[in-house]
Amino acid sequence: VAVLMMLRFLFARTLSRPMETLMEQIRKIEKGDYSRSKLVNTGDELETISKNMRQLAMTVQERESALQTSQEDLEYLSYHDALTDLPNRRLFRQRLDHAIELSKRNGTKAAVLFLDCDHFKQTNDTLGHNVGDDLLKAVSERLEEGLRKTDTLARIGGDEFTVLIEEVSDIDEVNTVIKKIHDDFKAPFICGEHKISITASIGIALYPDDGSDSMTLIKNADLAMYKSKEKGRNRHTFFSRKLSDFLEERTRQTRALTSAVEKNNEFTLLYQPKVSLHNGKTTAVEALIRWHSPKLGFVPTEHFIALAEETRLIIPVGEWVLKQACSDFVRLSEEGCMLEHISINVSSIQLIHSDMTATLKHVIAATGISANQIELEITESYIAANTQKVMQTLHNIRAMGVNLAIDDFGTGYSSLVNLKQFPLSRLKIDKSFTDGLPDSSEHIAIAKAIIALAKTFDLEITAEGVETAAQAALLKQEQCDEVQGYFYSEPLDVDALLAYCRGSRD
Numbered sequence: 001v002a003v004l005m006m007l008r009f010l011f012a013r014t015l016s017r018p019m020e021t022l023m024e025q026i027r028k029i030e031k032g033d034y035s036r037s038k039l040v041n042t043g044d045e046l047e048t049i050s051k052n053m054r055q056l057a058m059t060v061q062e063r064e065s066a067l068q069t070s071q072e073d074l075e076y077l078s079y080h081d082a083l084t085d086l087p088n089r090r091l092f093r094q095r096l097d098h099a100i101e102l103s104k105r106n107g108t109k110a111a112v113l114f115l116d117c118d119h120f121k122q123t124n125d126t127l128g129h130n131v132g133d134d135l136l137k138a139v140s141e142r143l144e145e146g147l148r149k150t151d152t153l154a155r156i157g158g159d160e161f162t163v164l165i166e167e168v169s170d171i172d173e174v175n176t177v178i179k180k181i182h183d184d185f186k187a188p189f190i191c192g193e194h195k196i197s198i199t200a201s202i203g204i205a206l207y208p209d210d211g212s213d214s215m216t217l218i219k220n221a222d223l224a225m226y227k228s229k230e231k232g233r234n235r236h237t238f239f240s241r242k243l244s245d246f247l248e249e250r251t252r253q254t255r256a257l258t259s260a261v262e263k264n265n266e267f268t269l270l271y272q273p274k275v276s277l278h279n280g281k282t283t284a285v286e287a288l289i290r291w292h293s294p295k296l297g298f299v300p301t302e303h304f305i306a307l308a309e310e311t312r313l314i315i316p317v318g319e320w321v322l323k324q325a326c327s328d329f330v331r332l333s334e335e336g337c338m339l340e341h342i343s344i345n346v347s348s349i350q351l352i353h354s355d356m357t358a359t360l361k362h363v364i365a366a367t368g369i370s371a372n373q374i375e376l377e378i379t380e381s382y383i384a385a386n387t388q389k390v391m392q393t394l395h396n397i398r399a400m401g402v403n404l405a406i407d408d409f410g411t412g413y414s415s416l417v418n419l420k421q422f423p424l425s426r427l428k429i430d431k432s433f434t435d436g437l438p439d440s441s442e443h444i445a446i447a448k449a450i451i452a453l454a455k456t457f458d459l460e461i462t463a464e465g466v467e468t469a470a471q472a473a474l475l476k477q478e479q480c481d482e483v484q485g486y487f488y489s490e491p492l493d494v495d496a497l498l499a500y501c502r503g504s505r506d
């Protein structure tokens, strides 16, 4: 009996109790409890197994908690915008759905504001994406500061933000927020070394008036925002049924413009004579495009140029203009209408997004015009962006012998001091200043200042939009070099221009 007892004791010590401990470890892990467990301490293989088991449990625990964190991160990311940390479209829609439920219950309204930064693309294109990102962050921070805790601000696209105002009982509450947002945009945004002034266009849709679900409300606020852009940006528009028609119209125009570019027989060029104030002779012409669409009829130039720029169709349109204008110029000289050069308007989109030097080389080779007979008119805002890239492009063009003029000068805030860094040959005083002559003393002062500036930088100066003899006389007295406008001639087609040339020669 004693031997049996001994054997039993030994068996329990060396095998059954350690086995029990091991089983306990296993059961804990099975239950998902990976905390430190009791170890077998028999000093043999069982102890090693037990230790390995504990190690395994700890590793699993670490992995589980890492997984948990990344799952939480993922959850956060799928509801927030990575750049600004604001709620994204998904979270915004969720909050809006919730707000709609709330409004249903207590009979209040909810407002969705759709906000788009004006000309943001220009900043991105000219100053680079990093500055663009900084600008978006700065905008989101300022907007967030200005809103109430109960409002939701979200970033739902590139430069597009939305604001949700809940439990609106009076429309004035919405107007107050809109005013606040416009005020927020008054001071420039600091992005590293850049001080950037931008504005915002806003569209507003209300629940329940303008839609009964979140998708419709956001879509209609977006539509209203488009109207703000069309009316000249930096303003707000409340959604209305008429706006849906407006969007349809825009789509129709874009389609017609695309087809015009493909067919290539709906555009024509007119030429407006430019007259020298030194000798009264017509020395050049400016090419101005016209579009007669079979579907839409005549579309005002400024209107479709803006659409072509937005859709980048201006690149093929611009190439056509360049080629047509240069070949017309060659034909004019062959027919005895001798001009010093032809002025061609170029959009900043063409300069930024297409290879203008290659296009110019191609057109010069194809038409036989010489480079110095081409003058490109570039709007001042492009120069004002003043980046290394802008500068390089202009220098490359100038190096070919092509002349460069700044169009609409006086409207684009370019730093006057910087002007001399650009390889320019001409400034064109914007029509809005010519309009004030000779009566507005302010406009006289501006015209004088621009002329003086041009002379210091050794630039030729042209005044556009001259409509009266009095304007012409004053410009001549102030030593402006060149004029164009209805007083001299409206834009003419090639045949009319040939007749004009012959007439002015006689």
Ligand code: C2E
Residues within 6 Å of the ligand: 272, 287, 288, 289, 300, 301, 302, 305, 318, 321, 345, 346, 347, 377, 407, 408, 464, 465, 466, 467, 484, 485, 486, 487, 491
């Ligand atoms: P812009 O370059 O400032 O052209 C001058 C505009 O003023 C032209 O309008 C011209 O017809 C008009 N104009 C000329 N003299 C007078 C005047 O005495 N009084 C008044 N009230 N207006 C006058 P248009 O042809 O409608 O062109 C509008 C704008 O569209 C142009 O402004 C230019 O920025 C753009 N544009 C025209 N053709 C082209 C083109 O081929 N390419 C590009 N990118 N833009 C173009």
Ligand code: CA
Residues within 6 Å of the ligand: 286, 345, 377, 407
């Ligand atoms: Ca022009």
Ligand code: CA
Residues within 6 Å of the ligand: 407, 408, 428, 430, 431, 464
């Ligand atoms: Ca102009």
